[in-house]
Amino acid sequence: MGTIYDLAKKTGFSITTVSKALNNYKDVSDKTRAKILQAAAEMDYLPNAHAQSLSTKKSWAIGVMFSEANEVGMKHPFFNGIIESFRHATEEQGYDLIFASRNLRNRDMSYLEHFKHRAVDGIVVICSDRMDEQVQELMRSDIPIVVVDMDSANCSVVYSDNIEGARLAVNYLYELGHRKIAHIAGDETIDAGAARIKGYELAMQELDLPIRPGYLVNAGFFSVEEGKQAMERLLELDDQPTAVFVAGDQMAIGVIEAIHEHGLHVPNDISVIGYDDIEMIQYITPKLTTIRQDTDEIGEAAAELLLEQMTAKERLTERRVIPVRLVERASCAPVKQ
Amino acid sequence: MGTIYDLAKKTGFSITTVSKALNNYKDVSDKTRAKILQAAAEMDYLPNAHAQSLSTKKSWAIGVMFSEANEVGMKHPFFNGIIESFRHATEEQGYDLIFASRNLRNRDMSYLEHFKHRAVDGIVVICSDRMDEQVQELMRSDIPIVVVDMDSANCSVVYSDNIEGARLAVNYLYELGHRKIAHIAGDETIDAGAARIKGYELAMQELDLPIRPGYLVNAGFFSVEEGKQAMERLLELDDQPTAVFVAGDQMAIGVIEAIHEHGLHVPNDISVIGYDDIEMIQYITPKLTTIRQDTDEIGEAAAELLLEQMTAKERLTERRVIPVRLVERASCAPVKQ
DNA sequence: CAAATTACCGAAAGCGCTTTCGGGAAGAGG
C-alpha cells in the first residue's frame, strides 16, 4: 500500500506536494499532479483514514445507536428498514456507519463516550425508550445528532405522523360502520405509543364516539405476545368491541391469534387494523390492513437532517414528520348488523 | 475532553508517563498512576481512537460486507439475525462494527480498498453470491476474514449443515409416507442452494426414490415471488408431487400461496417444508414446518473464527459447520391414500 | 527592462498517541 512518503520518494516531490496533488489543491501543476496520481495508482496507494482524521478532525463516520425494548437489535422488522435506508443515503455522501460496542477494552463506557472516542462526525439514534439515560446523554452532547421515532425538543428528530395515522385507522373503521372501536396501545413511555393513543382519543372524540370502559388497553412494548394478552383482556369484556385499532403490526399478529383461539373470525366477527406495515403481515391470514409507515422516507429524512448539521458543523433542531397512509388488505370488514 | 498533553500539564508528569499510566505499564508507581487516573476522570479524558490506531496499527474495528441478491440489506430476515449475533459476540471483545460505503469522497472504491483505508482489523462477509468480484478480492487479501454461508477453500468459513438439513427434510417427508417429493431449489451459484440440492439428491437416492422429471426446479434467489412461480410450474405437471421441500422459508411462503390459489390445501393436498426458520413463518397459515438454521450460533462461530485470526495476527483457514434441526409445525401431513 | 504578479513547490509544525531507550534515585548486597 505505502504512504505519502513512499509516493514522495518515488516521484521525487515532497510529501507536501504529494498530499496537495492527492487533495486537488490548485497550487500544483497539472504535470506533477498527473505524475503523482499515476504513481499512486501504480502502488495501490490509499490514504490512511486514521491519519487523515487525526489531522483534519473529520472522521467520515456516523455513530449508530440502535436499541429497543425487545432486545432483537437489527432483527427489528421496522427499525432495520429505517437503518437500511439511512445507510443508503449517508453512503452516497461518503460516510461509513459504525455500530459502537459499549465496551472499550474491558473498561465499559457509554455510547457517548465511545462515540467521542471514535470521533464520529454525527450520531443517529434509533431507540424507542425516551427515558434511556444513554440517549439522554447523547442528546445533551454537542455532537450533531438525529433521533428517529422520538419526539424531543432539543435535537433534530424525525418520526411519522402518528396522530394522523391513528385518525386514519379510526375513521376507516368508522366508515365500515364500526362504533365500538378499541385501541390496543403501545406503552406511553414510548413516544410513538403515546402519540397513537392521543390520535385515537382525538379521532373518537371527533366522531362523537365514547371510549368505553376497558377499550384502551396498554400492551407494553409492541411484541406479539403482549398483543395477544391485550386482546384476551378485550375478549373478556361483556361489551366487546367490533373493531380494534392496534398500535403495531407485531401486536396485531398476536391480536388475531387471540381472536382465532376464541373461535371468532377476523374480520367477520372483529376487524383489526395494525400499524407499521412490516413485511410479514402480507403473508398472514387474513392479510393485515394497516397504517403504513414509510421506512425509506424516514431513513432518508434522518440522513438529511444529520448531513445538514454535519456540513454546517453546528447542531440544529429541526423536526420532520413523515406522512403515513392506510393500506387496505383483508383484516377489516363492515360491521355485522 | 482534552488530550494526554493536558493531562500531563495538569498532573506535572510527562506525556510518556501519562500514557503509561493509562495503559497499565508497570514502570509507573501506584501513586502517580492514581493521580493520573483521577485527573483523567476529572476532565473526562478519553483517548482518541484515531491517534491510537495510527500509532498501534490496531483499529479495534471489524469491517462488515453485507450483500445479497435481493438488495434488501439489513432487512434480510435471515442474515440480519447472523449479524446481530456476530455483533454481540465481537462487542464483548471490544470491537466495533463498521459498515463501509463504497464511496470515498466522490471517488468510488472497492470494499477491500475501503477496509484498507479504514485499517480494519478483520472482515466479515455475509454474502450469498460467491461470484461477486468484491468478495473474491476480499478473500484474496491478507486481512483476517471470515465468510458466512459460503464455502471457500482459502479462508475461514461458517455455514450450516445444508446437506444434512436437506436430508432431514426429505426423510421427514418420507416417514410421513410421501414418495413423490419435489425440491424447489435456490440457484446453484449460491453455495447454500447448491448444497441443499445435493442433499436432496443424496437423500432421495438413499431412499431409493427417483427424482421424477420436473421435480427439481430452480427458483433463483430465495424470494417469495420466485417460490410462487416455481410452485406453479410444479402444479402444471401431470404427475404432481405430494410434498415439496423448499430451499428457503421465503420461497415456501410463495409456494403455499400458489398452492392455495390453485384451490388445494396445505398440508392436506400437498405438504411443504421450508428452510431457515425465519420469524414470520410462525404466523402464516399453516405454520411452516422447516429446517432451522441457528443464526445465533452461526454469528458466534463467525466471531470466534475471526477473533482467533485477529489475535493470532495471521490468516487461518478453518471451516465450521453448524448443525441444523427440524422444527415441526403444521405444513406437513401424512400422504393421502 | 525593471517591477510586480502569478504559478508552483517544500520546510516545518501539528494532530494525539505509543514505545524504545537511557538515566537518575533508591534500595539491596557485599
Added chain:
DNA sequence: CCTCTTCCCGAAAGCGCTTTCGGTAATTTG
C-alpha cells in the same frame, strides 16, 4: 561505604497525513 539492581520517569522518534507560510522561478505589466 561502594557497587549492583531495581524502580520510576521522561526525551525523542515515529505513526501518516494536512496546512500554513515563505521562497523561487516564471510570467506579466508599464
